[in-house]
Amino acid sequence: MTEHDPLDAWIVASAELMKLPLDPAWLPAVRQNVEVTFRLAAQFDEFPLPDDAEPAPVFGT
Template identity: 45%
Template sequence: MSERNEPPTGGLDAYIEAAAGLLAIPLDPTWIGAIGSNLAVLRAAAAHVAEFPLADAVDAAPVYEA
């Protein structure tokens, strides 16, 4: 298994191609590099959010009622 912040085996290109096929999204192969770059940036941003410490008393997912 890969490290937590590492792309899956085969890299992001393999993930992008697999996800596009699974979701039946037509994908121009010239966009795979740009999509991979965006996913790498999003993964780094998500890591900052995931690593932010929360006190035990904090409700991390409050219920919103309209």
């Protein structure tokens, strides 16, 4: 973890808050997973929906 990297600090703090063990050797893999998750979430957030879009009342068949 770099001293001033906010994402690394967030990962470490989140693991501590959830009482999850976080071996420092895992940090690069966890960081990569979080970066992919944030990138996918941003794409989902940017997807345009019409103003009258409603959530589906039932999912599945």
